[in-house]
Amino acid sequence: MNTTIMLFLVQDGITNGAIYALLGLALVLVFAVTRVILIPQGEFVTYGALTYASLAAGQMPGTAKLALALGIGAFAFDLFVARKALHGRLILRSLITNIVLPAIVLALTVYFAAQKPPVAVCIALSLVIVAMIGLYLYRIAFQPLAHTSVLVLLIASVGVHLALQGLGLLFFGAEGQRGPAVLSGAFTAGALRFTGQSLTVYGITIAFIVGLWLFFGLTLYGKALRATAVNRLGARLVGIRTTLSGQIAFLLASVIGALSGIMIVPITTLYYDSGFLIGLKGFVAAIIGGLVSYPLTAVAALVVGLVEAFSSFYASNYKEVIVFMLLIPVLLLRSLAAPAVEEEKD
Amino acid sequence: MSALLSVTDAHVAYGKVEAVRSVSLEVGANEIVTIVGANGAGKTTLLSAIMGILPLKGRVTFAGQDLARLDIEDRVAMGLGLVPEHRELFVTMNVEDNLELGAFRIERSKAKASIERVYALFPRLKERRKQLAGTLSGGEQQMLAMGRALMGEPKLLMLDEPSLGLAPIIVADIFRIVTELRASGVSVLLVEQNAQAALKIADQAYVMELGEFVLNGKASDIAANERVAASYLGFQHEGESAI
Numbered sequence: 001m002n003t004t005i006m007l008f009l010v011q012d013g014i015t016n017g018a019i020y021a022l023l024g025l026a027l028v029l030v031f032a033v034t035r036v037i038l039i040p041q042g043e044f045v046t047y048g049a050l051t052y053a054s055l056a057a058g059q060m061p062g063t064a065k066l067a068l069a070l071g072i073g074a075f076a077f078d079l080f081v082a083r084k085a086l087h088g089r090l091i092l093r094s095l096i097t098n099i100v101l102p103a104i105v106l107a108l109t110v111y112f113a114a115q116k117p118p119v120a121v122c123i124a125l126s127l128v129i130v131a132m133i134g135l136y137l138y139r140i141a142f143q144p145l146a147h148t149s150v151l152v153l154l155i156a157s158v159g160v161h162l163a164l165q166g167l168g169l170l171f172f173g174a175e176g177q178r179g180p181a182v183l184s185g186a187f188t189a190g191a192l193r194f195t196g197q198s199l200t201v202y203g204i205t206i207a208f209i210v211g212l213w214l215f216f217g218l219t220l221y222g223k224a225l226r227a228t229a230v231n232r233l234g235a236r237l238v239g240i241r242t243t244l245s246g247q248i249a250f251l252l253a254s255v256i257g258a259l260s261g262i263m264i265v266p267i268t269t270l271y272y273d274s275g276f277l278i279g280l281k282g283f284v285a286a287i288i289g290g291l292v293s294y295p296l297t298a299v300a301a302l303v304v305g306l307v308e309a310f311s312s313f314y315a316s317n318y319k320e321v322i323v324f325m326l327l328i329p330v331l332l333l334r335s336l337a338a339p340a341v342e343e344e345k346d
Numbered sequence: 347m348s349a350l351l352s353v354t355d356a357h358v359a360y361g362k363v364e365a366v367r368s369v370s371l372e373v374g375a376n377e378i379v380t381i382v383g384a385n386g387a388g389k390t391t392l393l394s395a396i397m398g399i400l401p402l403k404g405r406v407t408f409a410g411q412d413l414a415r416l417d418i419e420d421r422v423a424m425g426l427g428l429v430p431e432h433r434e435l436f437v438t439m440n441v442e443d444n445l446e447l448g449a450f451r452i453e454r455s456k457a458k459a460s461i462e463r464v465y466a467l468f469p470r471l472k473e474r475r476k477q478l479a480g481t482l483s484g485g486e487q488q489m490l491a492m493g494r495a496l497m498g499e500p501k502l503l504m505l506d507e508p509s510l511g512l513a514p515i516i517v518a519d520i521f522r523i524v525t526e527l528r529a530s531g532v533s534v535l536l537v538e539q540n541a542q543a544a545l546k547i548a549d550q551a552y553v554m555e556l557g558e559f560v561l562n563g564k565a566s567d568i569a570a571n572e573r574v575a576a577s578y579l580g581f582q583h584e585g586e587s588a589i
Contacts, residue, residue, distance in 0.1 A: 085415055220446065220454075227436045227447050233399070234434035238498060239422035239451035 004191045009309045015198045015267075016281075017305020018205035019260045023282025024289065024297040025212065026253040031291045032229035033249040034242075035150050036142055039157045042279025043164035044130055044257025046272060049265035050172045051126040051258075053179035055109070058116040062171030063129050064102075064109040070136035071102040077139055098139075102132050119180060127258050134254025138246055146242060161276070168272035176269035182262070201263045208256065209298065221248060281308070281323060288330050348410060349374050350533050351396070351426075351502055356404035358388070358395040365391040367557045369404075373502060373550075378524060378534045380565065382541035382578055383554035389537040390431055392554075393504050396535075397421060397428045409501065423451045427500030431507045433491040437480030441471055444479050444490055448497030457497065464493040467523055485516035492523070496532075503527065504535040509543065521547055541578040545569040553578070 023041055030038045047063050054061040075098035082090060105128055112121055141160050145152055183196030215222040228235040228245035236242060257279075264270065264278070285304050289297030304323055311322040349372035358366040366388045373379045381389050395402035398418040406413045408426055416424070436444050445464060449457035465472040468489040474482060479490055488508055495503055505524070509517040517540070524534055525547050538544035545551055548565035553574055561568060568574055 220450065223439070223443055223447055224450060226439060230436045230438050231434050233430070234436055235447075236418045237397070237422065237428055237430065237434060238448050238494060239419045240447070241419050 005313070007192055009313055010306065011192060011194075011198070013306035013309030014302060015201050015305070016308060017302035018201050019264060019278070020282045020285050020304050021298045021301035022205055022208060022256050022260050023279055024285035024301045025209070025294055026256040027279075027282055027286040028289060028291055028294060028297050029212075029225075030249045030253045031286070033225055034138075034142060034146065034153070034246045036153045036157055037150070037283075037291075038253055039154075039161040039276075039279070040137070040164050041253060041257050041282065042275030042277070043161060043168060044134060044254045044275070045261040045264070045278050046168055046172075046270060046275035047133065047164070047261070048126050048130045048258025049179065049261030049270045049275075050168070050177055050272065051129055052122050052262045053177040053265050053270075054172065055113055055117060055122040055125060056119065056180050057177075058113060060110060060113040061126075061129070062167075063133065064106045064125075066167060066171070067129050067132040067136070068099075068102040068106050070133060070140060071098040074098045074136040074139035077144070098136065105129060105132065119182060122179075123182070123262055126262060127255055130258035131251055131255050134250045134257075135247060137254075138250035142250075143243055143246060146246065165273055165276065168275075172272045174272065176271045176274075177265070178269050179262070179265040181266040197263070197266050204259065204263060208259070212252075212294075225249065277320070284324065284327055287327060290334065350377075350409060351535065352405075352407045353392075353396065354405040356392070356395065356402050356406065358391050358400055358402050360391075365557050366395065369554075369557075369559055371552055371559070371562075373533050373535050375501075375533055376528055376531060377550060378528050378536060378548045378565075379550045379552070380536040380538055380541075380544040380548035381552045381554055382538055382544055382568075382574075384578075385539065387554040388557040389554055390506055391557075393428060393506050393535070393537055394430075396504065397426065419451075422498055425499065425501035426504070427495040427498055427502065428504045429488075429491045429495045429506060429508065431510065433487055435479040435487060435491060435494070438478060440476050440478055441482070441490055442475045444494050445471070445497050448494035450498075452497070452499055456499070460497050460499065464496055467496070467526065468493055485512050485519075488512060488516070488520060492520070496527075500532060502533045502535060504537070506537045507539060508536070509538065509540050517543065541574070542569075 023045070027038055027041055030036055051061040051063045075094055078094040078098065079091070105125070109125055109129070112125065137160060141156050142153065145156055181195075181197045183200045186193055186195040188194070216226055224235065224240045225245050225248055227238070228240060228242055232242060235245070260278070261270070261275070281304050282301065285297050285301035288300035304326065307326060308319060308323050312319040315322065351373040353369060353371045356366060356369045357364055369392060371379070371381075381392070383389055391400065394400045396406055398413070398416065398421050408421070408424055411424065413421060436447065442461075445461050446457065449460055452460065470486055471489055471493055474486060479487065482490060492505070492508065508520050512520070521543055524536065527534055536544055536548065545565045545568060551562065551565040551568040552559045553561040553568060561571065561574065
């Protein structure tokens, strides 16, 4: 291997690693706040990517309709819970967030899809659509189970993943899609060639990590989210609703997922089921971070990206195997280093 | 005038075991009410149920409103505060963040003034404001838990065993602050095993045994009651100077 190839692999690894880092951070965030191991994170990636690609190709993505359908479901849940004491204001708020909003977005999507909108519009619409799906999924599938064990939440999570994957096949077909680059063009620095797209990936990843850091460190809602993760009862006793924290966590996770998808789809062809494997690599990073540490997760994600890049060069058939094998020594070390963790009792 | 908090015929059960049976109590405005009783009498269970952490059968009203349909967060917003026995602090966050979150339901502009008030009550917290809550001593954690609850501007603060496991000098400090709270218009419902200290500062008192109130009345009368003296105060007479 010469230096050029090595540098090329490193660059490739870092680009992928940056995406895994975002996904890993989202997984840690959702787990810390809601105790849900978010298997459908990968579907947020594919939904974001393929919604973006469909819109850019002038097709109507089915995800916009799904958002409205899920919104109606979420509204029904809200009505059912509030049936004994119907507060006009609460119902109105639920109606606006769960039905009016996705209806408006659906109308906008129908309008724009017909006329091949500019890239910025495609990105904005895709993000909003997937964000709404994430929010309503939390309301329908996880909020009613919020008090149950991690295992029950995991089973629900697997169920949501399978359902979304099936719907993905329905919406986007079995064919792969590619989207237009967010930033076209390229420049060379020495032996390295930087494409606009890979720079976008770095830029957005760094911006998001800094943004999350500021959000958690400085804003009241960010701190409230951390507080919920640290001590659920304590958070409730100061008036922080666990459902609010869960909603914010799912919103962030779905936006991060969709954004990752939009960044990948110009580089790689994505299929309706590609997201699972991508999400799983973010999961490897999150596990290395113990599902609690953000910095460790980010570093682990870069390692995962690099290992993947180099193993695809040396033994491309075993690329995935090698990446997932990273887990074995990590889990072994963790189980030796840390005493068994009892499941939190609520 | 009607009571601030009124509990009527409350039952609280863990599955089939009734930990609290047919309990009624009232806390008026500007009043310290204490519930004394042995370990396992059901005091903590009762406070948790009033807060909405455990389901309660019976009627609880606060500031004239029935609490039955309200969850913990709504009760907090109404001005009911609980400092639980295990404090439930955000241990990986610093003192200031803990306090700031205490005012989660309060307007931002008011929260700034509240934090200064809390620092005035507990100067130790101001010294340690950048320290992580988990690294504080037991007494400081208790102060932080009380401070955090006060940030929510409660009308009634429920304190569960605030003196448990703390050095006598800190206990005295905490009891002094409880009386200061009453002076500033906050009612206090105080659950204590340290009956002597609690009865000294309280206006009204209830004695709880095996999930039921066996005695209630003015705190000074309860303290003078022979049976109470024998069961709860007797062993403390020798160590009276401790408080």
